[in-house]
Amino acid sequence: MGQKKVMNAEELHFLGIKVVYKDLVDKGYEVLNVRREMDVDPQILARKDGLMLFIVVRTEAFPDMGVLKPGVAARVGMHANKHQAVCYFASVGIANANGDNDEEMAQPEVDGEYYINYKGLQPFPQ
Template sequence: MAEGKIMNLEELHFLGIKVVYKDLIDKGYEVLNVRKELDVNPQILAKKDDQFHMVLVKTGYYPEMGIILPDIIEQVKELGKKHHSECWYASVGIANANGTTEEEMAKPVVDGEYYINYQGLIPFPKDASAYTNSKE
C-alpha cells in the first residue's frame, strides 16, 4: 500500500461533502452554501426548481457509512420547516483504493485514490428512530 498521511475525521468529512456536492451539481441543483465543519448541520444548502434543500452529510471510514443521530435529524427538520426546505440525508463511505487488506482499506490517505460508497440522497424519515443503529 502506498504510504501517506491517513485522513483525519475532518478531511474524511470534507471528502464526503465534495462527493455529495458533485452529485447535486450533476443533477441540476444550485448549491448556495457549503459548511465543512463537523459540528455544523446541515452541510449543504441547495436550490432546485424554486425549492430549497438542506442536505445533512455524514461520512464514515470503510467498511462503515456515515450515520446520523435522531437528535440531529430533529434539529435539521425543525430548521427545514422554519425555512420551507426539503431535508435530505447523504451517507458516504470512503475506502482506500490501494489497500490490500480490510485494515488498509479502512485508512484512506490524503490525496490518495478512493472507493466511494454513496447511494444518493435519502429523504428524512417521519420518525427519526429510523436512522438509529439499534438492533431492537
C-alpha cells in the same frame, strides 16, 4: 517515497461533502452554501425547481457508512420547517483503493485513491 498520511476525521468529512456537492451540481442543483465544519448542520443548502434542500452529510471510513442521528434529524428538521425546506441525508463511505486488506482499506490517505460508497440523497425519516 515517504509514508502517506491517513485522513483525519475532518478530512474524511470534507471529502464526503465534496462527493455530495459534485453529485448535486452534476444533477443540476443550485448549491447555495456549503459548510465543512463537523459541528454545523446542515452541511449543504441547495435548490432545484424552486425547492430548498437542507442536506446533512455524514462520512465514515470503510467498512462503515455515515449515520444520521435522531437528535440531528430533529434539530435540522425544525430549522428546515421555518424556511420551508426539505431535509435530505447523504451517507458516504470512503475506502482506500490501494488497500490490500480490510485494515488498509479502512485507512483512506490524503491525496490517495478511493472507492466511494454513496447512493444519493435519502429523505429524512418521518
